[in-house]
Structure formats: C-alpha cells, structure tokens
Amino acid sequence: MTELLKSLRTWPWHIVAPVLLFVAVAVLAPWLTPYDPAAQDYMSILQGPSWAHWLGTDYLGRDLLSRIIGGARVSLTAMSIVLLAALILGVVVGSLAGYIGGRFEVVMISAIDIFLALPSLVIALALIGIMGPGYWSMIVALTLAWWANYARMSRAVVVAELRQPYIEAARIMGANHLHIFSRHILPSVLALVVVYASADAGALVLAIATLSFLGLGVEPPTPEWGQMLVDGMGYLEDNPALVILPGLALTLVVVSFNLLGEAFALSKVPRPARGLTLSRRRRDRAKEEAARAQVEARP
Amino acid sequence: MSTASGPIYEVGDLVIDLYAGNVSVRAVDGVSFAIHPGETVAIVGESGSGKTVMTLGPLGLLPEGVTVDIRGRAQSGGQDLLTLGPRRLSELRGRSFGVVFQDPISALNPMKRVGPQLAAQARRLTGATGREARQAALDLLKRTGIPDPDDRYFRYPHEMSGGMLQRVMIALALAGKPKVLIADEPTTALDATVQAQILELIRQLQREDGIAVLLITHDIGVVSRVADRVIVLYAGRIAEEGPAFEVLTAPIHPYTIGLLDSVPDLRKSIGEPRQGIPGVPPDQSMLVPGCRFAERCPKVEPRCRTHRPPLDQVRGRAVVQRVACPPQLRALREMADA
Helix, strand or coil: CHHHHHHHHCCCHHHHHHHHHHHHHHHCHHHHCCCCCCCCCCCCCCCCCCCCCCCCECCCCCEHHHHHHHHHHHHHHHHHHHHHHHHHHHHHHHHHHHHHCHHHHHHHHHHHHHHHHCCHHHHHHHHHHHHCCCHHHHHHHHHHHHHHHHHHHHHHHHHHHHCCHHHHHHHHCCCCHHHHHHHHHHHHHHHHHHHHHHHHHHHHHHHHHHHHHCCCCCCCCCCCHHHHHHHHHCCCCCCCHHHHHHHHHHHHHHHHHHHHHHHHHHHCCCCECCHHHHHHHHHHHHHHHHHHHHHHHCC | CCCCCCCCEEEEEEEEEEEECCEEEEEEEEEEEEECCCCEEEEECCCCCCHHHHHHHHHCCCCCCCEEEEEEEEEECCEEHHHCCHHHHHHHHHHCEEEECCCHHHHCCCCCCHHHHHHHHHHHHHCCCHHHHHHHHHHHHHHCCCCCHHHHCCCCHHHCCHHHHHHHHHHHHHCCCCCEEEEECCCCCCCHHHHHHHHHHHHHHHHHHCCEEEEEECCHHHHHHHCCEEEEEECCEEEEEEEHHHHHHCCCCHHHHHHHHCCCCCCCCCCCCCCCCCCCCCCCCCCCCCCCCHHHCCCCCHHHHCCCCCCEECCCCCCCCEECCHHHHHHHHHHHHC
C-alpha cells in the first residue's frame, strides 16, 4: 500500500489528468448536464451559443452541451464493459492455451488467428448483422471483435513465463497448477495486458462511435458522439458546431487514452531525471555537500 | 614494466553523481588513481562500490536511463576526457581504450558471424580495407589463441563456448591496438579452468604489446594471479591502494582485512564458520561526513564518523601503499616506534 502511495506521488499527473477529467465528467454527467440530453424543444431549434444553451442546440432543439456530456457517459460505460469483457475473455482463453499447450493450444491459436486476420470492425459488423442493431448487441459484437489481441498476448507471456526457472522451482516445491498460474504467471500477464488496454481504450471509444455513426450501435435518443455526428451532418451549414464539437470530444478522448497508454508503458522503463526535478536534486546534492564539508572542516 | 614514463590513464578527484527516477546516488566520491604502460591494476570492490562507473564513466560508457554528473579530471595522452565531446570520446574508445565485458554472449551480435564482426571493427578502427581487415581479424583470432581460426571466422556466437567467445571479445578489444585494456569482470561468467586460460591470455598479450590492463573484479583469486597493483574500492572511495603482494598479504585498512578474511580458506575445516564483515554497505544516496566504513568497522573511533579519512601513504614500507584509515596508520607507527 505504501508502495502504491509512493508511486502515486511520482505519477505523471499532467498525462493522467485528461483521462481523469473524462472519467469524472462521465460519472457526474447526470449532475453536470443543464438539460435532459434527450429532451426536445421545438421552440429553440438549431440555435447558436447563448446563455440558455452554452453550445447551442441541434435540429430537435436538444442542448448540445448536455448531449456531449451525456455522450461521454455512454461512451465510457460501453467502452469499460467491452474492454473488461474482452480482457477477461482474452486472458482466460490465451492463458489456458499457453498453459495447457498441445493440441488444445493449436486449436485455440488457430481460432485467435482467424479473429485477428479479420479487421475487428468487420467482425463487429457481421455479428451485429446477425444479432440486429442495439446497445447490447454492439457490446457483444465489439467484445468478440476485440478479445483476440488480448488472448494472443496472454498466451505469449504465459509460454515465456512457463520456461522461467522460478516456475520450475515452484513446481519442485509442490505448488499446484492454480497456485503457479495465479501467483507466478497471472501478474506478468496482467502487467502487460493492462498497459495495452489503457492505450486500446481510445481505439474502442472510436469503434463505438463508428458503429453508432453507421446506426448500428447506440440507439437514439440516447446521446452518443458518433450518432451526433450523423445528426449534425445535415445541418453543417446552419450550425457547424453540431459536427465539430462531438468530433473534437472524440478526438481528445482518443488522444488522452493514447497518452495514458504511452505513459504506462514508459513508466516501466527507468528514466533519467530531467528538467526541474534534476535541478532540484542537484541543488539538494550541492547543499548536502556543503554541509558535509562544513562538518569535516572542523578540527 | 616501464613505470618511468608518465601514466597512460589518470583520474583525479573524480566525483560521479547519478540521478534516476526518484533516487540520487553518489557512485564515485572523490577518487584518484593512475595506470602506467605495461601495468596491471586490479580494482576490487563489492557490487555497487563504483568499480565500473569509475573506470568506464570518464570514457562515456555509462548506465542507461540515468542522468550523470561527472566532475574532476580524467586524462589520457595529454587530453582531458571529461571535456571531450561524445564524438571525440568515441574515437578514443577502441583506439586508446579497449574494453572487455563480463558476458561475451550478450556483447557479441548473435546474428552475425564472429569473423566479420571482428573485421568490421578492424575496418572502423584502423581504416583497413576489406581484405586487410579480414586478415587482421584472422590474425587477432590467432593471437588470442583460438584454434583453427580459418574455421571459427565463419562461426556464429552460439556455436562457440563461453571461453572461446571471451577470446573473441579480447580480440575485438585489441582490434584498434589500444594502449589501455579495461577488463570488466572478464572471467565472472566462465568456468574456473577457462578463467585461468583467459587470465593467462591477458597477461601474455600485455607482455607482448606493453599495454596497460585495468582489471575490474571482485574475485581476490584473480587479483592475486595477475595484478601488479590493487585498488580497493568501498562505497565509491578508495580504501586502500598498493602493490598486489603487500595489499593481499599485509592489508592495513579494516575493510581490506575483512574482505580478505571473507575469502573461503581450504585449510580451514568445514565446521568453522566463514568470516564476514558484519552489516551492509552504506546507502550511497546520502552524503554523510566521515568514513563510509565507520558503521561496520571494528577499529572505529569518534573522529571516523565526522572526518573523511585521507588516503595517506604508509611509512616504513619500501613500496607505495596508501591507506584511508588514520587509526590503523597511527597504530602501525606506534608499533614501529616501540
């Protein structure tokens, strides 16, 4: 626990902040939205920014700000469910394949390869075609389109870890499979997979928006950024903000998740001290040195 | 040995600070030493005592992922290494300084045959053309005692044994005809029998070319076998320095005494507990006054904790031996007076 606190202090907060902001907005959405995102108001259609509607309204008179905030909540929820499901499915299948080995592994690897060979959006589209459009079919489709990468990674880590001498040592000391897997192998698998997932979250938000853009994902009137883009396209000349702002929100979220993933990956590598930290450390060192010299100079 | 001429590599008041993540480490804290042509100097110390950083730091070979502050002097051939840019340093490495690393398997490119790797080095360092470089590489393989060099030339690193690869590493280090050979624990990864062969090879090459050898090691056996002079390093400072024979048979600094006592002795019976030095090496992230060894020292005096012990010469000995321990030196003088 103290370890965790210590690592929190050295966290690159400036990189984590955008993601935290997005999460905070999504969680607090019901309190932040000035209007019901789905409420229509035919008295104020396609308005520009005003005190009543800070970012204006769309063709049904719905408040744009409320819809963007509400969209964050919808995107984050869908993304979290898909990511968690894909991660669990991928880690379980991949680890089993790697740990059991033999013919089972060959079959599983082939299945994973088939999923990886097809673009994930194509898989998702095909599955939605079978299940019919809708929120939950989008979730299921995206999960099945997304798990293969995690499965492949997990299997690779498990196979590499199994060869480590400490696994052999654990086995010699009588540890059973469950213990070896959960205590010695799973932590390394998760360490890699979670880092990948943090960067993958952005791509997933984008995929959700894409499906909704095509009318296959989140159904109206639930606010969703991809859907807002379609809705706004027809009124591009009247109110370009209807397209620009949801697009901007989407871009910022994807970029901030990518930065988070990058920061995660880099935090594993030792970094030289730089900039302000470095000059502070040098100052501290010089002070220590002066203090030491003073003590040692006494007769 | 021609110690009459000036030193070929000289380091003075060297201070090296490392800054990484959230730690600052004073890896080297005011160290001076010199090595003359034809001489073998062993640098002894435990892991983390600063052996490698002190020797390779001035040449720009430093650990990855840290910011390095380096102060003091480091001279070779009339040049101050600390003022040279990375490009000039790179020219010196290989030409003036050859380096042999601990693990030859990871120091050689596994995807390239050893001969061409060696030839490429010869081409870079001596400006030899294709055929000359190849001949030079073959000669180097022959000189380092590799049997059937014509065949080994086309072998990949994984096809050769650790001892053979270490010979290839030595050949690589010698390709630029350096004046100083720095061997960083060259025998740690090798079998005991192969160790002896590699040490003998280094000795022989040194006799032939008159190069200086800086041997970084924590193996006292290796030191006694090849070194002319020994520098004992403790927590980034020199504890004791002198001719190998004197330091190994009549050590003065309590740390050297403890270090030698902890070498297993075959003459003692198995039941006898092994000697060791109580405690652990100090935390080098803080600068504290006094002797770094004071916490573990059996001869510690109050002054040891407040004043840095100067590296003083031992009087009354025919050789130059320097020890950073005033209490011990005083005891020695009193004994001589009595």
